[in-house]
Amino acid sequence: MTLTTRNVCLKSYPKGTPTAEDFMMTTTEVADAQDGEITVRNHYMSVDPYMRGRMSGIKTYIAPFELGQPMEGGAVGEIIQSGHPDYKVGDWVMTMLGWREVFTAPVEKLQAVMLQKIDPSIIPAQSFLGVGGMPGLTAYAGLYKVAEFRPGETVLVSGAAGAVGSVVCQLAKADGAKVVGLAGSDEKCKWLESHGVDTAINYKTTENLTKALQKAAPEGFDVYFENVGGEMLEAALNTMKMFGRIAACGMISQYNNESPAPGPNN
Numbered sequence: 001m002t003l004t005t006r007n008v009c010l011k012s013y014p015k016g017t018p019t020a021e022d023f024m025m026t027t028t029e030v031a032d033a034q035d036g037e038i039t040v041r042n043h044y045m046s047v048d049p050y051m052r053g054r055m056s057g058i059k060t061y062i063a064p065f066e067l068g069q070p071m072e073g074g075a076v077g078e079i080i081q082s083g084h085p086d087y088k089v090g091d092w093v094m095t096m097l098g099w100r101e102v103f104t105a106p107v108e109k110l111q112a113v114m115l116q117k118i119d120p121s122i123i124p125a126q127s128f129l130g131v132g133g134m135p136g137l138t139a140y141a142g143l144y145k146v147a148e149f150r151p152g153e154t155v156l157v158s159g160a161a162g163a164v165g166s167v168v169c170q171l172a173k174a175d176g177a178k179v180v181g182l183a184g185s186d187e188k189c190k191w192l193e194s195h196g197v198d199t200a201i202n203y204k205t206t207e208n209l210t211k212a213l214q215k216a217a218p219e220g221f222d223v224y225f226e227n228v229g230g231e232m233l234e235a236a237l238n239t240m241k242m243f244g245r246i247a248a249c250g251m252i253s254q255y256n257n258e259s260p261a262p263g264p265n266n
Contacts, residue, residue: 003030003039005102007070013057017256022055026070030102032081037106038093039081045098046074046129048163052255071099074134076118076125092118094128130163138249139167147223147247151175154217156236159227160197161188164249168225169197180216182209182232209235220244228253234264 004027011024033039051073054065065071075098079091084107087093094116097103107115118128130136142164143149155172159165160181172179173196181197183189189200199216206212213221213235220241226233229251236246254261 003032003102004028005030005100007100009070009099010055010065010067012067013064014055014256016258018052018055024068031104033083033104035083036108037083037104038079038087038110039102039104040077040093040095040097041080041102042075042077042098042100044076044126044129046134048073048134049250049252049255070097072096073098074114074129075099076128087117092120092125094118094133131167135163136167139164139171142225142247142249143168143171143223147225147245149175149177149223149245152177153222154178154180154219154241155223155225156180156182156213156217156221156239157225157227158182158232158236159250159252160192160200162227165225165227166192166195170195172223173197178217180213180221182228203232210238213239223247225249226251230254230261234266237264237266 007026007028009024009026010022012022014022030039053060054062057064074094074096076092076094079087079089079093082089087107094114095110096113097105118125123132149155149172155177157165157168157179160169161183169179169181169192179197181192181200182203183192183200184204186202189202192200201212201216203209209231220239222241222244224236224240224244224246226246226248227250230253
């Protein structure tokens with residue numbers, strides 16, 4: 001029986017915030033796996049902030065998405081056909097060929113990007129796209145290697161309820177930190193505090209973010225884990241301790257800007 005797959009493709013490069021009109025769905029046939037190839041049925045895919053940069057049509061540290069072609073991104077799935085001795089039918093793998101239901105590809109080509117066997121009996125399969133995958137590693141490396149966090153310090157995290165930020169908060173708390181998290185809704189703030197964050201601040205309803213941070217941590221912050229930029233970066237700069245460290249992971253508040261935003265005014 002011929003396999004088919006539905007694919008999410010970029011129809012046009014968005015100007016400002018992406019809309020549904022910038023995307024299209026296609027249905028294509030999937031070839032059977034030949035020697036050295038595997039066929040994978042994706043079960044979960046990841047939508048990550050860096051993907052917005054690939055929708056610009058401009059090459060940065062990675063090539064942009066091609067118009068009319070399936071988009072790419074982290075995904076976990078199950079091998080349903082195999083022409084490779086090291087990959088068996090029923091094995092679970094993580095690849096960068098998300099945004100499609102099924103694909104066939106050479107193992108050698110997949111290995112050049114991110115092909116990795118995973119074991120869903122250890123943690124849920126989708127967790128390899130979160131805490132057990134790139135977001136978790138980003139959180140760990142950013143906190144300990146970049147920001148050089150030391151147990152017991154005071155840590156501020158923006159985007160604190162996100163895939164990376166939430167792991168940063170929990171790692172820091174587990175290592176004795178006082179943690180303040182910034183998030184965009186009361187529901188997210190309650191979730192953060194239920195997971196150990198000392199103070200969670202809804203930046204959308206806070207009139208003066210600098211004053212709110214000063215109240216939450218009068219002594220200032222040793223570490224700021226930056227995911228958002230904009231007003232949050234300004235407030236963080238106002239409340240850092242002398243010789244505090246900032247891990248600049250992302251500036252997601254600016255990814256949809258059509259022209260460069262002004263830098264911090266402080």
